[in-house]
Amino acid sequence: MITSPKRDVIIVFLSQEMQGGILLDISSFLERIGEHMYDVIIIGAGVSGAASARELSRYKLNVCVVEKEEDVCCGTSKANSAIAHAGFDAESGSLMAKLNVEGNQMMAELSKELDFPFKQNGSLVVCLHEEEMPNLEKLYERGIENGVKDLRIINRKELVELEPNISDEAVAALYAPTGGIVCPFGMNIAFAENAAQNGVEFKFDTEVSGFEKKEDTWIVKTNQGDFETRYVVNAAGVYADQFHNMVSDKKLHITPRRGDYCLLDRTTEGFVTHTIFQLPSKYGKGVLVTPTVHGNTLVGPTAIDIENREGTNTTQEGIDELISKAGTTVKGLPIRQVITSFAGLRAHEDGHEFYIGEVEGAKGFIDCAGIESPGLTSAPAIGKMVAEIVRDLTNAEEKPDFVGVRKGILDPKTLSNEERAALIKENPAYGNIICRCEMVTEGEIIDAINRPLGAKSLDGVKRRTRAGMGRCQAGFCSPRTIEILARERGVDPSEITKSGGNSKIIVGINKDRI
C-alpha cells in the first residue's frame, strides 16, 4: 500500500473520495497528495514540445507536458511563415542544418501518418541583380553540402514559367523542389493529440516558475503546484533561456525577434505557387511571399528585436515595411486583399543555433532551446532527437501498443457531394455551416471541441477548423461558435474566451450595471 509521511492526508482524502463511492482517477488522486512522479516533464506545448512528447510516447515513460497557455500552439509555433524549408539556409555542419534537412525529409510521410496539411510546393530564392549571382551560387553550394536534394539554379526564362508574377527585375533563382508549406497549427496539434492518444498527460494554464534539484529528480514549481520528475525537457520557446539559466552557469541569451505578417484572402490563390524568398543582399533581406496550404497568400516577416517576450503586437512601421518590401520579388501583389496582420516572436539565441541536449552540470535537464526558423521544419527531427536522448539516458523500452497514426478533424470539403450527403444524413451537424467564409460546419467544430486536447476557446476552434480564419475574421461566426462551445462544454456562454485567461468575449448581460 501507500507509504508516505503524508499518511494523514491520504486517509482524509481516501475517506472523502470513497464517500463518493469509487476512486476513479488514481493519477489525479496521487497528484493531489503530491505523491506523483513523472519520468519526463516537457515545458511547452509548442511544436518542439509536442513533437518531443509524441516521440517520447513511443516509450514506456510517464510523460507530462506543462503549458502556460490554455491550449497547444500558442506561442512561436502559431505565428510564423508556415514553411517547410528545404535546408540551404543554415550554416553547413550546424545542428540547425542537420535537423532542417532531416525534418524536411520526414515531413511528407509524417503529414500522412498524423493527418495534417502539408504540400511540397517548392521554393525559389530570387536573385534580383546580376552582380549578386555569386551569392546565389554560394547558397546553392551550401544547400548541396547540407544535403538538400534536387537543388538547382534556374534562369529567368524558367523562373517566369514557374511564376508568371515574378518581378521584372528577377534574373535567376535557386530552385528547391523539396521546399514545402505546412499548416503550423495542424502539425503542432497533430503531434500533441497523438502524444495524448499514447498516454502523455497535458497540463494547461500551468506556468513554470522554477526548479529544485533533488538527488535524482527535479521538482518543477508551477502556479498549479509542484511536480516531481526524473527528466525535464525545456522546450519553452522564447523563455527557454530563462529556464536554462536557472540550472546552468553557462548562460543562454534569447532575444524575441518579432516578425510581422500580412495574410491575404483565399481569392488570391494562385498568385504565386512556390514559396518566394529574396536573395539577401546589400539591398536588404526582403520578405517572403508564399501560398499557404489553405490557399491564402502570406507575406512576411519583418525582423525586429524586442525586449518583451509577450510582445506579439504588430506596429505601423512593421506593417508599412512589409507592404513596401512585398512588391520587390513579385509584381502586382494584391495587398488590398489582406484579411489580417499578425506578429510572431522567433526565439533567437545569440549563437543562432539549436541547443538540444542534457545541460552540463544539470543532470536530467534537457534543453530544446534556441528553436527559431527553421524550427517548424525541424520539429519532427527535434522530437526524435529529444526522445532518443531521453531513451539513452533512461534505457526506456518501446511500448508495444504505441499507435503512430492519428486521424485529424474530418474536412467535408474533401468529400464528394454524395459522400457529403451521406455524412449529413448520419450526422446532421455536418449540414450546418457556421463559418461562411471558410465553410466550416458545426460537425467539425463539435469534433474539434470533443476530441482529445479539444478546443476550449474561439482561437482553439479556429486553429483546429479554420472557423473564423477567413475574410470576415470571425465577425459572423463568433456568436455561433460561442454558443456551440458553451453547449458542448456545458458552461455559460459568458465563460467562453477568445484564447483563455482573461480574454472574455461577453462581459455581462444587458442593463446589468444600470
Place this chain on the structure above:
Amino acid sequence: MLRQVYDIVIVGGGPAGLAAAVSAKRNGIESILVLERDKELGGILNQCIHNGFGLHTFKEELTGPEYAGRFIEQLEDEKIEYKLNTMVMDISDEKVITAMNREDGMFEIEAKAVILAMGCRERARGALNIPGYRPAGIYSAGTAQRLVNMEGYMPGREVVILGSGDIGLIMARRMTLEGAKVKVVAELLPYSGGLKRNIVQCLDDFGIPLKLSHTVVDIDGKERVEGITIAEVDENRKPIPGTEEHYTCDTLLLSCGLIPENEISRSLGVEMSPITSGPLVNECLETNVEGVFACGNVLHVHDLVDFVSEEAKAAGKHAAEYVKNGAKHQPSTAKDIPIVATDGARYTVPRTINPERMDEKHTVRFRVGDVYKNCYVSVYFGDKRVIHRKRPVVAPGEMEEVVLKKEELAAFPDLSQITVKIEEA
C-alpha cells in the same frame, strides 16, 4: 442526391430576397424558392432594432424587425417556399444550385432564373491594418449589435468606436443605453459616413465626442483590450506623430465599411465592379450571366433599406419576365448604352441601359466620392447635358439618384455613352 426544379431561386432571405420573391410571385411566377442561411428570414434587419426604417415604403417609421416582419408576412401570404439554415455552396453556369442544410443534406436545385440577394459583410480589423495586439474585445459593430440586441449580452463596458458609419453610431447609442460607457468615436475621414440624424441622436444626445480625421494607431492588452490609442491623420490619412491620445477601455468596435458578399457570384462567373465589389448589371438588374439577377447590398451597399426593397422588387419583376419569355424576355434591336460615372460620381447602378427595353422612367442610383457643397448633379447624353440639378450638398454616406426617361433617350438614336458627374457651381 436530391434534385429539385424551381422557376426562380433567390439566394438570401433578407430585405432584398424577400421583396424580390414577393415581386416575382406577383408578376406571375408560382415556383419560387428562397434560400436563407440564418435560422429566420429578415437578414440583418433582425438585429437593427432601432427605428427609422420604412419612411419611403410604408410612410411610417418602423424598427428593423418590424420592417422585415411586414415583408415576411407578404411572403407567407403569397405562400412562397423558403428554406432556413440553408447554405448555398455553389451555383453552376447552368444555374444548378448546390445547397446544404441539416434536414435535406446536400441537394441540388435547377433554376430557370437566379436572384442574388446575399447582402454584405463588415470590413474587419485585418483589412484595416490597425497595428497592435489581437486581444478579445475587438468586434465589428454588427457582431456587437447581434450580441446585444438578439442575445442580450454585453460585449464590453468601456468602448471606443472606430468609424462613424451608421452601424457604429447606432451602436454607440445602444451600448450607452445598455449601461456601457462609450468614450469616443474616431473617424478616419474628415466627414462622417453616417446620417446627420444619427450623429445628433446617437452621439450628441449622450455627449459622445466624434473625432473626425482620427484613427486607431495602437491596441493595448494581450488577453482583453486594455486601451486604445487614437491619433489625428493628415490629408493622406497618415497618423500625425505627437497627436496620440490614449483611452482606457475594454472594447473596440469597428464600423469601417461594408463589402458585398459575392464569393458565389464570382465563382459563377459574374462580372464584378471593382468600385462597388458587386455585379455589373443592366437596367433589368441582370448580370452578364443570362438569367442571373442581383439586388440589394450584394449589388451595391445602400443607405436606406427602402431603396433595397424597391430595387429588389424590380429584380423580381425582371426575373419573372425572363422565366416567362425565356432569353427573349428583353427583345431589343437597340444596343445597351454604357453609363459612365466620373468627376465625383463613383459608380452607377445599372451600368448599362437599353433605350428600347427600359421602362418609361428609370432611376439610376450612384454614390459620390467626397462631400460637395452647392454642386450640380449632371447627366450627359454624349456631349449634351440633359440633366443639371442643383444640390446644396452631396455626401458619400447618402445614395444619389437621377431619373432617365425613355422618350428623352429616344431623341438620341446613335447615343454611345451616358455620363453621370458632379459639377461644381
Place this chain on the structure above:
Amino acid sequence: METRELICIGCPMGCPLKVEMNGEEVSSVSGNTCKRGDDYARKEVTNPTRIVTSSVIVEGGSLAAVSVKTKEDIPKGKIFEIMKALKGVKVQAPVHIGDVIVSNVADTGVDIIATKNIF
C-alpha cells in the same frame, strides 16, 4: 434672451441652427436653409422627444431576446429612466409584434411594445 445652437437633422446638409429663446418661447430660428430646419429647431428646444428601442429577455422562445420600442415618442429626458424600468424584464414566448411588454413605462403614459414575433 438665451441662444441655443443645434445641428439640423433634416438632411445631410446639417445646417447650424441658432435658436433665440425668450424663456420657454422661441423668438427666432436662424441658420436654416429651409422650413424643415425651423420646424426641427422649435420642437427640439421646447419639447425634444425620442423613440427608445431596446431588447428584453424572452423565455421559451426560439431566440433569447425580443426587440422592443416605446410605442410613441417619449420626452428625451426620460430615456434612462425607461432603460432602468426595462432592467430585468422577462417575457414568455410567444410574443407578437405590437404586444405590450410594459405599460405606461416610467410614468410616461407610453407603452413598451414588442417589435418582433418570437415563437
